[in-house]
């Protein structure tokens with residue numbers, strides 16, 4: 001029940017807006033994340049944006065995982 | 077697949093991580109995933125099959141549906157049965173059996189029970205039907221509580237007089253403390269819930285390594301997140317370290333979401349709470365502050381739920397503490413199936429029994 005999904009913000013107006021998740025548009029409240037901006041990826045839970053996805057951290061984890069994938073391919 | 081999801085499903089990286097995990101697992105290790113969303117992810121992605129035999133994954137009490145007691149469900153049912161009232165809740169709660177029936181059954185019998193995606197939807201229902209009391213049956217952990225606090229503040233700002241809550245919220249760190257204190261099972265490391273931590277950050281887990289010497293890694297929910305979280309725990313164990321680390325760095329800041337926590341503490345205060353399987357845990361629940369007691373459904377409506385009754389033979393309590401696994405329950409897969417669940421661990425899509433039933437496992 002605690003799943004939050006990454007969603008892209010497409011519209012914000014006075015704390016309410018729209019986000020897009022895999023082609024589906026949903027309403028979202030930004031009351032818990034007032035500094036979100038259009039274009040940001042946010043974690044959406046029960047209709048509320050809870051946090052911004054930190055893109056730099058995400059890239060860093062993806063880079064680390066790519067290294068592991070190399071190691072995985074080498075072993076396969 | 078959605079961005080920030082697909083990148084964490086790469087099979088070669090999974091093999092690489094599994095190989096590292098195998099290499100650094102030197103002794104028998106019990107890791108507990110506290111959160112039901114992790115339990116599902118581990119089953120769905122076949123992660124158990126990638127792990128070496130000395131490594132056991134235990135499922136913990138982190139499914140809000142599963143830990144809600146029969147008594148609390150009975151209360152919601154008693155409210156739903158009040159004439160002229162609407163009870164709204166999350167979809168996961170509908171099929172959970174209380175002592176005698178489920179919300180789904182009372183809805184079939186004519187009560188107005190609605191499933192909502194967001195607590196805001198319940199506030200909108202109350203706004204659009206000012207004559208009709210709308211009660212939100214509020215279940216959830218730290219991830220969900222801020223959305224409920226925010227909705228209640230919106231209801232207040234709209235001046236609504238017909239919106240109420242039953243708060244059976246629960247808090248994760250006190251439950252982890254209770255598990256450690258009970259000492260029923262040896263836990264060598266905790267996979268801490270990523271989305272609870274989006275809100276609370278890493279600080280509330282510090283007592284676990286500091287006082288109990290047990291490593292913690294706050295972990296995301298995609299398969300590579302889970303494998304990396306396991307790998308980070310094993311590294312701590314191998315290096316004799318115990319700290320709180322964050323694997324899920326793209327979502328979790330050490331400080332969490334302070335605004336979300338502030339809204340929660342504006343509306344709620346901690347209280348003792350009854351957990352299925354774990355009993356009463358001090359300071360593990362949230363109740364409305366006195367300033368907001370006019371939103372408290374239990375104060376507004378005189379309900380008398382019948383005496384509670386447990387589900388005969390159901391071992392959910394032991395399963396929620398990681399003491400038993402579902403196949404050890406004599407009712408598992410025979411009398412108790414997802415179609416005809418006896419206990420909540422089989423109802424909830426995040427329940428441990430449902431996971432074992434659907435995906436089977438060693």
Ligand code: SF4
Nearest residue numbers: 390391405412419429
């Ligand atoms: S299999 Fe059914 S009866 Fe047994 S513990 Fe799980 S939910 Fe309870």
